[in-house]
Amino acid sequence: MGLRRVAVVGAGMTKFMRRALETGRELSWQAASMALESCELTLDDIDGVVIGTAPDCFDGVHMKGEYLSDGCGAWQKPVMRGYVGGGTGVFSPIQGWYHVASGLFDVVLVVAEEKMSSCHPHPQGAFLTIFDNLLERQLEPNLIWIFALEMHRYMTAHGLSKRDIALVSVKNKRNALDHPCAQVAEDITVDDVLNSEIMVWPVNRLDVSPVSDGAVALVLAAEHVAKRVTDKPVWIDGVGWHLDTAYWTNRDVYYPKYVEYAARMAYRMAGITEPRKQINIVEPYDPFSYKELHHLEGLLLCGKGEAPQLTVDGVTQRNGDLPVCPSGGLMGVGNPIAAAGLMKVAEIFWQLRGEAGKRQVPGKPITGLAQAWGDLMQVGTVVVLRI
Amino acid sequence: MGSPEQISQVEDIRYVYGEIPVNFAYTLGVAGERFFREIMENGRFMGTRCQQCEYTYLPPRLYCERCFAGLDDQWVEVSSRGTVEAFTVAHLDLEGQPLAEPQLLALIQLEGADGLLVHRLGQIEAEDVDIGLLVRAVFRPRRQRKGSILDIRYFRPVAP
Amino acid sequence: MAADREYPGTPLSDDDVSQGKVLMVKIDPNARYAWDAGIAIGRFLAELKKGRIVGRRCHRCRRTMVPPRMFCEECFRPTDEWVYLEDSGRVNTYSVSYLRWDASRLEEPTIPAVIEIDGASKGMGIMHLLGGVKPEDVQMGMRVKAVWKPARQREGSILDIRYFRPY
Numbered sequence: 001m002g003l004r005r006v007a008v009v010g011a012g013m014t015k016f017m018r019r020a021l022e023t024g025r026e027l028s029w030q031a032a033s034m035a036l037e038s039c040e041l042t043l044d045d046i047d048g049v050v051i052g053t054a055p056d057c058f059d060g061v062h063m064k065g066e067y068l069s070d071g072c073g074a075w076q077k078p079v080m081r082g083y084v085g086g087g088t089g090v091f092s093p094i095q096g097w098y099h100v101a102s103g104l105f106d107v108v109l110v111v112a113e114e115k116m117s118s119c120h121p122h123p124q125g126a127f128l129t130i131f132d133n134l135l136e137r138q139l140e141p142n143l144i145w146i147f148a149l150e151m152h153r154y155m156t157a158h159g160l161s162k163r164d165i166a167l168v169s170v171k172n173k174r175n176a177l178d179h180p181c182a183q184v185a186e187d188i189t190v191d192d193v194l195n196s197e198i199m200v201w202p203v204n205r206l207d208v209s210p211v212s213d214g215a216v217a218l219v220l221a222a223e224h225v226a227k228r229v230t231d232k233p234v235w236i237d238g239v240g241w242h243l244d245t246a247y248w249t250n251r252d253v254y255y256p257k258y259v260e261y262a263a264r265m266a267y268r269m270a271g272i273t274e275p276r277k278q279i280n281i282v283e284p285y286d287p288f289s290y291k292e293l294h295h296l297e298g299l300l301l302c303g304k305g306e307a308p309q310l311t312v313d314g315v316t317q318r319n320g321d322l323p324v325c326p327s328g329g330l331m332g333v334g335n336p337i338a339a340a341g342l343m344k345v346a347e348i349f350w351q352l353r354g355e356a357g358k359r360q361v362p363g364k365p366i367t368g369l370a371q372a373w374g375d376l377m378q379v380g381t382v383v384v385l386r387i
Numbered sequence: 388m389g390s391p392e393q394i395s396q397v398e399d400i401r402y403v404y405g406e407i408p409v410n411f412a413y414t415l416g417v418a419g420e421r422f423f424r425e426i427m428e429n430g431r432f433m434g435t436r437c438q439q440c441e442y443t444y445l446p447p448r449l450y451c452e453r454c455f456a457g458l459d460d461q462w463v464e465v466s467s468r469g470t471v472e473a474f475t476v477a478h479l480d481l482e483g484q485p486l487a488e489p490q491l492l493a494l495i496q497l498e499g500a501d502g503l504l505v506h507r508l509g510q511i512e513a514e515d516v517d518i519g520l521l522v523r524a525v526f527r528p529r530r531q532r533k534g535s536i537l538d539i540r541y542f543r544p545v546a547p
Numbered sequence: 548m549a550a551d552r553e554y555p556g557t558p559l560s561d562d563d564v565s566q567g568k569v570l571m572v573k574i575d576p577n578a579r580y581a582w583d584a585g586i587a588i589g590r591f592l593a594e595l596k597k598g599r600i601v602g603r604r605c606h607r608c609r610r611t612m613v614p615p616r617m618f619c620e621e622c623f624r625p626t627d628e629w630v631y632l633e634d635s636g637r638v639n640t641y642s643v644s645y646l647r648w649d650a651s652r653l654e655e656p657t658i659p660a661v662i663e664i665d666g667a668s669k670g671m672g673i674m675h676l677l678g679g680v681k682p683e684d685v686q687m688g689m690r691v692k693a694v695w696k697p698a699r700q701r702e703g704s705i706l707d708i709r710y711f712r713p714y
Binding site (some may be wrong): 013014015017018019020021024027030031034060121122124125128131132133134135136138139140141142144145148149150151152153156180181197198199200201202203213245249250251252253263336379 | 552553554555556557558559560563564569570574576580584585588591592601612614639640641642643644645646647648649650659660661670671672673674675676682687704705706
């Protein structure tokens, strides 16, 4: 394809918190400077910056990318900012990837940030704007409606019970107990999930990830720089992204086709023909418990409707055959919109290098995948990483 | 190739009214929290200085944008006296309606700081303002200060 | 990622905020909008006022779409004709909401649903509410029919339909 090899060589992140003292800029700087320190590079080594962050409505700041730029190390540097909802966390490293793969840049800083706590009375009010302004907002919907409608469709299509799905909340919140940045790590049981407050049936409180403040950053480098900077570069071997339309009520939401298309694009590039066999560790996007399952199927890691059984069988535990969300995911660590997906990429980076501490999965995984999802049940973004 | 339909009946033109029903409560950040507490409690301006870049930020920042160094242990006091680097007179409010009184706004370089502060000028007529004018901050009485940029009423001219 | 290192970020508690331990700045942007409904939805809303649901058909892919649109997003060409649809359909999916838009709790739940409209192509649904039925009696695939506001109360809004009721 004529593209250069690109590696992730450094990563950093802040705690994920319900409400941080730090401004969005300060959170960005904390994550970005940690990422630089982790590979002993300085701002002078950075050729360009990619910023991933949600629109103004959440943080309440206009032109978010421009506002955050100094904290993202972008002072007097070329910058690009992108946003595809929750998909941003994996979309921004893809943007960073093509900056370097194209040959235009050798070292790029990728920063994703969100400070949702500024939004009152509740960020739900900003999420209201995701619904169609002409035909849907008048019904006074809550964002959780869409997830509940999708979850119910998914359950009906495959004859699943809430019990099957609740295992994901249990697994991820427990995994997060080993993540130093986790906001909502907890040791809970399936019954705790089923007995938690009903928000929009079939979604209970413990089926949902929280609203968060936080930032994550990665340093990407071209091959000749990567090999100089670290003896453990993690190569971005496959990227994929795919956007469906906003006509979500015209689709059968039991299956995320757009995730499958994004995955196929990444698999083709990475030479993966049997995903379940060739991928050792996965971080799919889990804003809700059922979403992890939905996305495992969209990623072709199992057949449609089969993901719940994988969880029941323990396959997706850290010491299982295919560890899924060893970080603790959004369910356990937190969900600052754009930063959440990048946390997953950082997790795969650390896991492949054997640097995930108590969260480390055994068996020296070689090939990992991070996936994010976003917008109105619309976007799939995928990266395949290899050490 | 545009859409083949046109609106010919005026009553067919439709607007849908709506709003984004949120308001915002911002934290001031690590640096901002200190900056505004110093104004509120001590009636003084504090900046942060990057020794490497020889640059004093006002308003202060937690980090240097130029070299990315952390500045949380580099607080310096900055004078409440400075010079007007630029100014303008505002006659309309945010909705385009005339203000009761025109407002004098200025970019002020406080002595000891490299960054500029935006604020109002007071006790002076617009025609008497010039670039290079020496001014000093007029703080509200302690009990009226809330940790806001409005704890400073305005900057007034002072003798050199 | 060293296991024992301290990660940056200063979490604040509700007490920190409510007891004024940190300074806050409050701003109300008061953002209000008058959105042009556009040609397709303008007509759709005008028809709702008359008590009818209208869709739009693309002759190339032969989909009859609701909500109607002036261009077909799959063929990327203008759509060809207006098609009046039924005001009935099937429940594609539904949920039971105990939350208002601002996340405060409802005493009596509402029943949001996606309803595939009769006369449109398969899978063409719109979001609305189910009513006149208890949540526990709703079934996936149930046949439902629109309950309209009286003509003089209709304004050209999705709310001209009160809800969809099983029949």
